[in-house]
Amino acid sequence: MRSSNPVFSRRGFSRDNGTAGFNGQQPQAGGPAVGTNPYATGNPYAEGATNPYATNPYAPQDTQLGAPQQARGNVMTIDDVVSRTAMTLGTVVLTAVLSWLLLPVDPANLGKSYGIAIGAALVALVLSLVQSFKRKPSPALILGYAAFEGVFLGVISAAVSTYIADGVVIQAVLGTMAVFAGVLIAYKMGWIRVNRRFYGFVMAAAMGFMLLMVTNLLFAVFAGGDGLGFRSGGLGILFGVIGIILGACFLALDFKQVEEGVTYGAPREEAWLAAFGLTMTLVWIYLEMLRLLSILQGDD
DSSP: OOOOOOOOOOOOOSOSSSOOOSSOOOTTSSSSOTTTTGGGGSTTOOOSSSOOOSSSSTOOTTTTTTOOOOOOBBOOOOHHHHHHHHHHHHHHHHHHHHHHHHHHTTTTTTHHHHHHHHHHHHHHHHHHHHHOOOOOOOHHHHHHHHHHHHHHHHHHHHHHHHTTOTTTTHHHHHHHHHHHHHHHHHHHHTTTOHHHHHHHHHHHHHHHHHHHHHHHHHHHHHOOOTTTTTSSSSHHHHHHHHHHHHHHHHHHHEEEEEEEHHHHBBBBHHHHHHHHHHHHHHHHHHHHHHHHHHHHTTTT
């Protein structure tokens, strides 16, 4: 399953498992019929596609195209995704709370706490990159990423709450939960249609957004100040809203991939990748929400 952070390319479910998967397997009750799997072509969101593979990528190598597949018990379910996501997000929240309490952000210790937070963010980035390029999910890598990401979020949140806008962290958490619930409801009601055009638009917008943010960061580092001003004032508010909308779009992509994985019987271990993707997206939305609310309250 592809990761959901716009920094990285989104990857498909791994194909080197021995469990029957998307193509060629009878879907679960109530799922779409075989042959309509949108993952069956090179573009994961092509509609009405046919399977180009000679065999089911999850089936034994000697299985012929169209031959009936024996159902297997080791397949991903919604409960698997929920439990893995709860573990991953729980790790983020736990380490964030501990870092908030144990890494003070008073003037005497702010530099040290910032240093630890930046180091944790870099470790989290490396772990997420390693997992993104692995063909199989690694629970240790995913939970390690969640732990270090939580340290970073805890220090940043404490600093923002102390020096910029008191109470903004609770607002950002509630805002993130509202975005998650809103996108989930809209997806289940069919108001959001995740197809080829939607996927292409989101990826193009995400790449453009990231290029602008990297450019702004480089100007800030070498020229000082706020760089090009994309993270403060009116432009900061605009790009904060755009960042949240992009996060919501990636949530819809994550929901689509989870739905397809469950419907077409992805291996149970792929639930860890679902949790990884959802966690990265929610972290993205939270940071953008925190930044946006900080700008809005700072302008009051």
